[in-house]
Amino acid sequence: MDRDQETKGSRDRVSDLSLGTREPLRCSTGAAEANPAVVARGLTRVYRRGAETIRALKGIDLDIQCGEFVGVVGHSGAGKTTFLNLAGLMDRPTEGRLTVLGHDVGKRGAGFDALRRKNIGFVFQEFYLMPTLTAVENVLLPTMWGRGNGEGRMSNVELKGSKHRAEELLNLVGLGQRMTHKPSELSGGEMQRVAVARALVNSPRLLLADEPTGNLDTLTRDGIFNLLLALNRDSGLTVIVATHDLSLESRFTRVIRLEDGEVKNG
């Protein structure tokens, strides 16, 4: 089948992406296997809307190791997105401790932007591609921002490097023939592939995907899922996927089940 072919093709190339000159996509360069990517202790997130308070996460404890391919599953409203936002440094815990890639995430305080940019890749259910940019430009976008905190300006060589890398990533996700297409000229599955490539462009050590296949048909869903799986298996990238698609559960290396803001695992 066409799509399977495509997936297989991409899978083969993932190993090439152990990225010669770039640092590997691994969570830590240290050899030790027991190397936590995300550690939560009593992690709590309370939303306040006027008088109403919603306890989306009720003090969860969990450990996610480097190199894991973790599924965060649970019903709608269980707190999956809330957890991913916290792990992705897009949100702050209300209470409890959270350590991401060795950095303590407190209740407040700035300074996580650069960390997030350099280390964390995101994929969303709605692909959020820039409609004005081509596929390759979308992939490049995260590398283009003015880089604060002494990261300096990107040199021409670096710029060429990122362009090359963006093309490489699009090849990897099987979109070598769609480089200059605008999102409106791509299918849903193709858009999500672009989003995956974009999430990888800064060589993240942690990939977070929130319902990455929620908007896709079964066949396309498998393609994307296999891509994430291949990334984890071949490059050692730590991947956390939030999903309520039960059929995918068996394919994760580990499943974290959330229920009403609490971890319900055996």
Add this chain to the structure above:
Amino acid sequence: MIWFILGFKNLIRRPTRTVLTVLGVAIAIAVLYSLFEFQQGYQSRLKGELGALGAHVMVVPKGCPYEAATIALHGGKWPRYMDESLLDKVKANPGVAEAAGVIMDAVFPPGGQSVIMLGIDEDYMKLRPAWKLRGSWFTSDSSIILGPSVAEDSKLEPGDLWTLPEKNETLRVSAVLGRTNTQDDGFVFMPRRTLQRISGLEGKLVLILIKAMKVDQTDALVASLKADEVDMNVFPLSELLGTISALMASTRVFVSAIILIAIILGGVGVLNTVLMAVFERTREIGMMKAMGGSRSDMFKLVWAETMLTTLLGGLVGVGLAVVSSRLVEAIIRGMIPYAPKGSLIGFSLPTMLFCIGLSLLLGLLAGFYPAFRAASIKPIEAIKTE
């Protein structure tokens, strides 16, 4: 650079809106450019015109100055005279650029046309830079120069003889004056001494015409001349000067007000559009933040987009103003009581640069709040799926 590229792409994304916003700024800038140029053109043309007018101040013997002025301008029998020695005093005043003593007389032949004669010398020519003579300046004491109306009526040409009615004087036409469309057209000019002799007014003058060193200091000159000599009436040749000065001052206020309003309207239009665009793109901006864009990246992005819009508006506006300058000029001319001849709205690089600079400043100001709003968008709220 990325901010400008993304900003530019956003502008192309909604062409109609962009065109309308740009047009709003363009119109404001076009108004600014036109009025600015007009103001400058008006002032310099007016200065030129006042210069061409020659005399700015008139000195006449004591008496009702306005009666005197009327007679001076339209001709007639002069009731009073002043001494020629006054001319040297006037010329000695440091505010005086040129001064010409004039004697005037008229004859009224029964049943015929009255003849108004002006006795002048070379000094008078200096106050009439626009004069064009067909023929030559006085060649002898008995030379005359005819105003074009007189020459037409009498069908005389340079070289012909002219007899002064009532007095037994025959004079030779040395030149015919080209049409000036002033009262000069109806005068007969002759050397001052000649007219003084004919009229028996040796050593007398009826008026002194003065050109001031500086047009805008005419009032000061009038005051100082008055202080010099109590026995004269000194007044600006025409109320025009005062009227025009006042007009210039009031147009300056008027123009500034219009410019201010146009710019504020343009700025508010831009602010509104950009703010709307920011709200519309909340998700997109949140996504860009999630993808590593910082607060300052979002700020710069929106700012760049705003400045691109207003810069474009500035360029289009200046172009518009230059292209439509004839039309705008005609409209403004119709609205103000007095406008000098000649083109008033021109092509001036400093004004253009100023306008374009101003459009950038406008973008800077109008973009600030929307940019701030964009910078404050929280990614998790923006990209939450509904």
